[in-house]
Amino acid sequence: MRAANGAAEGAVGGRAKTAVEAVGVTKVFGQGEERVVALDNVSIAIQENEFFTLLGPSGCGKTTLLRLIAGFDHPTEGRILLHGNDISSLPPFRRPVNTVFQNYALFPHMTVAGNIAFGLEMLGKPRAQIDARVDEMLRLVRMGELKNRETSQISGGQQQRVALARALAPSPEVLLLDEPLSALDLKLRKEMQIELKRLQHQTGITFIFVTHDQEEALTMSDRIAVMNKGCILQIGAPREIYDRPAERFVANFIGDTNFLQAELLSASKGGTRVKLPSGKTVAASLPEGLGEAVGKSVSIVVRPEHAEVVGKPSAGLLSGTLTNIVYFGTDTHYHVNLDAGGAFIVRMQNLRGSESGFEVGDKVGITFKQDAVQALRD
Amino acid sequence: MSIAEADRALLASSERSAAEIAAEAERRDIRSRWLLSAPALVIIMLAAVGPLLIVVIYSFLTPGDYGNVVWRFNTEGWTGVVLQQDIFSDKWQWADANLSIFWRSVKLSLLTTATTVLVGVPTAYFIATRPGRWRDVWLFLITIPFWTNLLIRTYAIMDLLRTDGLINTALVKLGIIDQPLQLMFTDFAIGFGMTYVFLPLMVLPVYASIEKLDFHLVEAGYDLYANRWNMFWRIILPLVKPGIIAGSILVFIPSLGAYVTPRVLGGGRNMMIGNLIELMFGQGRNWPLGSALSLTLMVIVTIALLYYVRVTSAQRRNYG
DSSP states (O other): OOOOOTTOOSOSTTTOOEEEEEEEEEEEESOGGGOEEEEEEEEEEEETTOEEEEEOOTTSSHHHHHHHHHTSSOOSEEEEEETTEEOTTSOGGGSSEEEEOTTOOOOTTSBHHHHHHHHHHHTTOOHHHHHHHHHHHHHHTTOGGGTTSBGGGSOHHHHHHHHHHHHHTTOOSEEEEESTTTTSOHHHHHHHHHHHHHHHHHHOOEEEEEESOHHHHHHHOSEEEEEETTEEEEEEOHHHHHHSOOSHHHHHHSSOOEEEEEEEEEOSTTOOEEEOTTSOEEEOBOOTTOGGGTTSEEEEEEOGGGEEEESOGGGSSEEEEEEEEEEOSSEEEEEEEETTSSEEEEEEEOOTTOOOOOOTTOEEEEEEOTTOOEEOOO | OOHHHHHHHHHHHHHHHHHHHHHHHHHHHHHHHHHHHHHHHHHHIIIIIHHHHHHHHHTTSEEOBTBSEESSOOSHHHHHHHEEEOTTTOOEEEOHHHHHHHHHHHHHHHHHHHHHHHHHHHHHHHHHTSOHHHHHHHHHHHHGGGGSOHHHHHHHHHHHHSTTSHHHHHHHHTTSOSSOOOOTTSHHHHHHHHHHHHHHHHHHHHHHHHHHSOHHHHHHHHHTTOOHHHIIIIIIHHHHHHHHHHHHHHHHHHHHTOOHHHHHHSTTTSOOHHHHHHHHHTTTOOHHHHHHHHHHHHHHHHHHHHHHHHHHHHHHHHHO
C-alpha cells in the first residue's frame, strides 16, 4: 500500500511521490466559549525528498499541522497519510517521523552521544550499529569532538546541531522542523539555513519546516504553503509565492508590496488587462477564480523593485510627487504620493556613478517592469 | 623634586587613601552586617545551639535518683546506647532491647519511605498532569490532613485497624477471613500509620519536580520511539529523581524520630527510638542515656542528609 495517492496538488518534477498528505484536516481545541479552530479543513500533499515550508504568523495553525503529522495531537476531522497509509491514530512512537523542536528539547541527563543514540536504542538496534550511526551523525553535523559533552555545556548553535543529529539518526522518512532557527542569532541563523539545506540534500529525507520568517522560507524551500487563521492560502515555489501572490494576505506577509485598486478590463489567456487609477491600462496576471470579475474593481499588487521612477510624469503608468528618498546602500526607496490618491514605494538599485538626481517634491512618473502587476483574489 | 616625581607621589598618596577608604567602607559594611543579623543569631543560639549543648552536656553526666542529673562526669549514658551491664554478674553485654529498637526504627523508616515513593510518585504524576484548576484542587486535598491534629488522625487510623475496625469487619463480611486479624500494635500498624502521615511530604516535592519537567522532553521521547515503559524509566524517572530524593529525606528523617504514631499504633511493645528516648526521660529516669540516644539519632539523620547533599550536588554538576 505504498502507492502514492493521486490527489497530489502542485506536484514538483511531474512524477514525484507523495510523502505526507493531509486530507480535509480540521483540529479544534477546547469547548464552548474556549473553542478554537486551529486548522480548518486543510488539505495538502508534500512530495518525497522535498524541502517544504509551512509559513505564517503565530497562531496560523502551522505548528498544529506539524504536531498532527508528528502524532502529538490527533485531528478532530480528516486524515494524515504517510506514503498513502493512514497514520492519524498512531502514537508518535509508531510513526517513522522525527521532530526537531523549537527549544531543541535535548535530554539534560544524557550526553551529546546519548541523545543521538536514544532513538536507535528505543528501536532496539544492536549496540555496534548504534555506535557507528552516532559517529556518522556527529560527522554529518560536524560535532565529532563534542561527543561526550553534557548538553548543558554546549552553545545554542551546537545544541541545534545535536537536535538535528538526534532526529536524523533513526533515518526517519520525514523530518519535521518546528521553527528550529528562531532561537539563534542572525549570523548563526544564516549559517544553519545553508547547513539545513545541505543536510536535506545529503540525506534525501523529506523536510517539513515551520517558520514565521518569510526570508527563511524563501531562501530554503522547494515549496511553501502560506497559512493564516487555520487555512492554507497558497502553495507554490518561493518565486511563485513572491511574484504571483494570490491573496492580499500572502502579498502583504511576504516582502514589501504596493496595493492599488484597478478595474479588470479583460481576462483571457495571455490577454489580461487592468485599468489603473491613473486611467492607463497595463497587462496583469490573474490568480485562479478571478475570471468572472471582468468589469469589476480588483486589488492589484506591484513589488517596489518591479517599478521605476521616471522624470516625466506623463511617461509613467502612474504619476505623483516624491515625498521621501531613503538611501539603503544597495538600493534607494522612493516614496511617491500618487496624484490619483494613495502612496507608492519604488525600490531602485544603486549603481556606481548613476546619481538619480531626484529630489523630494519632484513631480515624477512611475513605470512598471514587464509582468509586474498581479491581481489578487482578496 | 621634579614635576614628574611630584605627580607620582601624589598619585601614590591618592591611591593609598583610596585603598584606605575601601578598607574603611568594608569594615563598616561588616559591622552593619553583624548588627543586622544579630537578632537571627541570638534566636539561633537560644533555640538551636543552646538546647543542643545542654543535651550534649547531660549525656556525659550521671543520672539522678528521681530523674534529673547529678553533676558528675560519666560516660555510661553513651555506653548504654549499645551496651548494658548484667544486674547479677556485672558483665557487659549488648543492649539487645536498644539495638532492636534502633533496628526497628531504621527498618520501619526505610519501609515507610519506600511505600511513600511507590504511592506518592504516581499520585504526584497524576496531579501534575491534571489541567490547571484541578491541580490546585488536588494539591489542596493533599494538604488538608495537615490541618488536623496528628494524634486525632492517628486515632482515626486505629479505628481502621482495630479487631472490630473497618478493615477487619469488611474482610470478615466478605468472607475472605474467618477471624479478625491482629493489625493493631504491630510493625505493620506503625508502618501503615507513618505512610499515611508522611505521604504528603513525598507527594509535594515530587509534584514540584514533575511540574517543572519540560513537557517537550516527553514529546521528544515519544517522537524518538520510546513507548510508555521506556518513557518512564529513561526520561521521566531520571528527571524527577531530585524530587524523589528530597521527598525521601523529608519522609525518612521524621519517620526515624516518630513518636506519636508508634506510641498509639504500636502500643507499649513495638517501640521506636522516639518512644525509647521518651521512656528514658520519663519512667526510665535516665536522662544521660536519653540524651545520648537523642544524639545518636541526630548522627543517623546527619548521615542521611550528607548523603542527600552529595547526591543532589552531583546532580547539579551533571544537569547544570
